[in-house]
Amino acid sequence: MIHLSQKQALMLTLMAGVRPWSRAVTRALSTSAPVGTSAAAASLLKNPSLLAVASGKSLLDVFNPAKPDEIVGQVPIQGGEETRQAIERSYHVLPSWRDGTTASFRSNLLSKWSGLIQENADDLAIIMTLESGKPLAESRGEVNYATSFLDFYAAEAVRSTGAGGGFMIPTPFATTNGAPRGQIMAKQQAVGVTGLITPWNFPIAMITRKVGPALAAGCTAIVKPSELTPLTAVALQNLAEQAGIPENVLQLITTDKSSTPQVGGELCTNPLVRKLSFTGSTAVGKLLMKQSSDTVKRLSLELGGNAPFVVFDDADIDQAVTAAMASKFRNAGQTCVCADRFLVHAAVHDEFVDKFVAAAQKLVVGPGLDKETTMGPMIVADAVTRTHQKVQEALERDGATCALGGSPMEDLGPHFYQPTILTGVSPESSIWKTETFGPVAPIIKFDVEEEALRLANDSDVGLASYFCTRDLSRAFRFSEQLECGIVGLNDGIISSCAAPFGGIKESGLGREGSSLGIAEYLETKYIFMNT
Numbered sequence: 001m002i003h004l005s006q007k008q009a010l011m012l013t014l015m016a017g018v019r020p021w022s023r024a025v026t027r028a029l030s031t032s033a034p035v036g037t038s039a040a041a042a043s044l045l046k047n048p049s050l051l052a053v054a055s056g057k058s059l060l061d062v063f064n065p066a067k068p069d070e071i072v073g074q075v076p077i078q079g080g081e082e083t084r085q086a087i088e089r090s091y092h093v094l095p096s097w098r099d100g101t102t103a104s105f106r107s108n109l110l111s112k113w114s115g116l117i118q119e120n121a122d123d124l125a126i127i128m129t130l131e132s133g134k135p136l137a138e139s140r141g142e143v144n145y146a147t148s149f150l151d152f153y154a155a156e157a158v159r160s161t162g163a164g165g166g167f168m169i170p171t172p173f174a175t176t177n178g179a180p181r182g183q184i185m186a187k188q189q190a191v192g193v194t195g196l197i198t199p200w201n202f203p204i205a206m207i208t209r210k211v212g213p214a215l216a217a218g219c220t221a222i223v224k225p226s227e228l229t230p231l232t233a234v235a236l237q238n239l240a241e242q243a244g245i246p247e248n249v250l251q252l253i254t255t256d257k258s259s260t261p262q263v264g265g266e267l268c269t270n271p272l273v274r275k276l277s278f279t280g281s282t283a284v285g286k287l288l289m290k291q292s293s294d295t296v297k298r299l300s301l302e303l304g305g306n307a308p309f310v311v312f313d314d315a316d317i318d319q320a321v322t323a324a325m326a327s328k329f330r331n332a333g334q335t336c337v338c339a340d341r342f343l344v345h346a347a348v349h350d351e352f353v354d355k356f357v358a359a360a361q362k363l364v365v366g367p368g369l370d371k372e373t374t375m376g377p378m379i380v381a382d383a384v385t386r387t388h389q390k391v392q393e394a395l396e397r398d399g400a401t402c403a404l405g406g407s408p409m410e411d412l413g414p415h416f417y418q419p420t421i422l423t424g425v426s427p428e429s430s431i432w433k434t435e436t437f438g439p440v441a442p443i444i445k446f447d448v449e450e451e452a453l454r455l456a457n458d459s460d461v462g463l464a465s466y467f468c469t470r471d472l473s474r475a476f477r478f479s480e481q482l483e484c485g486i487v488g489l490n491d492g493i494i495s496s497c498a499a500p501f502g503g504i505k506e507s508g509l510g511r512e513g514s515s516l517g518i519a520e521y522l523e524t525k526y527i528f529m530n531t
């Protein structure tokens with residue numbers, strides 16, 4: 001049970017370097033939740049380096065999406081000048097971190113950080129739910145997902161694929177009498193100072209999915225979290241400092257909507273930053289790509305999706321519905337790999353729709369801290385408005401049918417939207433053509449595999465795709481032909497630190513997770529030794 005007395009709330013506020021929380025915040029945090037003591041929650045937000053920045057700064061209010069009149073916390077608003085200074089600090093600490101530590105030293109620090117995160121998992125989950133809205137069980141699961149990247153890259157750091165690793169190449173050079181001459185050695189080295197910009201929907205895992213490989217490789221990192229969910233990042237960096245990660249190796253820049261472009265511009269244009277890794281919308285990704293071109297930065301872009309979900313006539317329909325529910329309604333449909341466009345074979349369409357509706361009707365929509373909640377609010381009221389406009393267009397302009405939901409849930413609050421399933425959708429509707437990032441499942445019926453493939457691939461993005469079949473040759477054929485970076489066959493939850501996550505087309509560049517993930521933070525140099 002988390003209860004913050006007025007005194008504790010004030011203490012928490014002052015330690016986090018922000019103004020005393022409003023009475024509403026204390027009330028919000030007095031919401032009953034099955035977690036540990038408030039002392040742990042309070043200490044998580046104590047962040048010495050952010051305290052140093054906070055004095056004299058304007059503060060950003062962080063709101064609870066489930067109760068948007070309640071301020072959950074505040075962080076200092078930083079801009080271009082603070083970012084320039086952070087880059088300078090990052091550049092000056094780089095040699096001691098990159099060249100002055102062993103891979104096993106960096107690996108041990110990542111493991112210690114992971115352990116501290118796990119020790120504080122329940123309270124981190126509370127903070128995450130309060131600012132992102134996701135159900136507590138999803139927040140708790142995200143903490144595990146986040147530490148899996150730190151554990152994975154703690155191991156990668158000490159492998160030959162890590163910094164300082166490399167390989168020897170048989171010399172192509174010969175002496176005058178044809179004997180081999182010299183040696184060639186290819187060596188991996190850290191890229192240098194990195195700028196890491198992360199989205200609101202996975203406030204902790206999208207940070208460790210970047211910071212894990214970056215620090216393992218010997219890079220230094222400046223993280224700019226979303227202005228919608230900065231508190232989890234504050235807690236995360238605090239635990240990194242407690243784990244012993246040296247000052248300025250990992251820095252945090254918190255922003256508001258107006259200072260974010262200044263911070264992004266500095267990270268993109270400052271020549272001391274050698275790598276930019278961004279996770280977020282395709283529109284912002286394109287902007288950052290343009291801004292980074294003058295300094296030819298290494299880029300990783302994890303951008304938008306619009307995943308097709310294809311159900312063939314030979315599929316196990318119960319298995320297909322389970323996969324569809326897991327993918328579609330996770331985080332209220334606000335993940336980059338959510339199934340967004342359902343293609344169902346005519347022979348099984350009605351059975352699938354009936355079972356999908358029945359399963360979605362069991363979702364319990366409410367505040368994420370309520371233990372019975374299985375689907376939380378959307379992040380901002382504007383997301384509800386945009387989603388509803390797309391649903392209304394599909395129904396009223398394009399002739400779709402509403403099988404479930406289709407409306408905001410004002411009785412719960414301005415950020416809640418019903419789990420929604422539409423049938424007879426037109427492929428010309430915006431609910432089909434563009435990423436909705438909400439709890440809506442548009443369905444189109446198809447007759448032949450070629451038609452399903454054409455519709456599935458008819459998109460500017462290509463992140464995840466899903467399909468359900470028990471035909472093995474179709475499984476190989478169709479997964480080969482899908483234009484995307486990630487395929488789920490008969491399952492809706494397919495992300496892991498061990499897998500190379502990323503997309504093609506306008507879903508981005510590069511991969512995160514797996515051994516490919518650390519390569520994003522390494523440069524390869526070869527040395528010919530004429531010895």
Ligand SMILES: NC(=O)c1ccc[n+]([C@@H]2O[C@H](COP(=O)([O-])OP(=O)(O)OC[C@H]3O[C@@H](n4cnc5c(N)ncnc54)[C@H](O)[C@@H]3O)[C@@H](O)[C@H]2O)c1
Pocket residue numbers: 197198199200201202206224225226227260261262263264265279280281282284285287301302303304305335336337435437463507508
């Ligand atoms: N491919 C992936 O791995 C992945 C993962 C999560 C989310 N996403 C995508 O992210 C989007 C949802 O997240 P979001 O709403 O946070 O995205 P967003 O693009 O609005 O914001 C992402 C981050 O970029 C920052 N940002 C916004 N404008 C900027 C600018 N001009 N300069 C620098 N930084 C700027 C934001 O403050 C935030 O930190 C969806 O499109 C989703 O598909 C993709």
Ligand SMILES: O=C[C@H](O)CS(=O)(=O)O
Pocket residue numbers: 201202334335336337495501
């Ligand atoms: O939304 C973006 C995340 O990358 C989704 S996942 O948790 O990695 O599947």
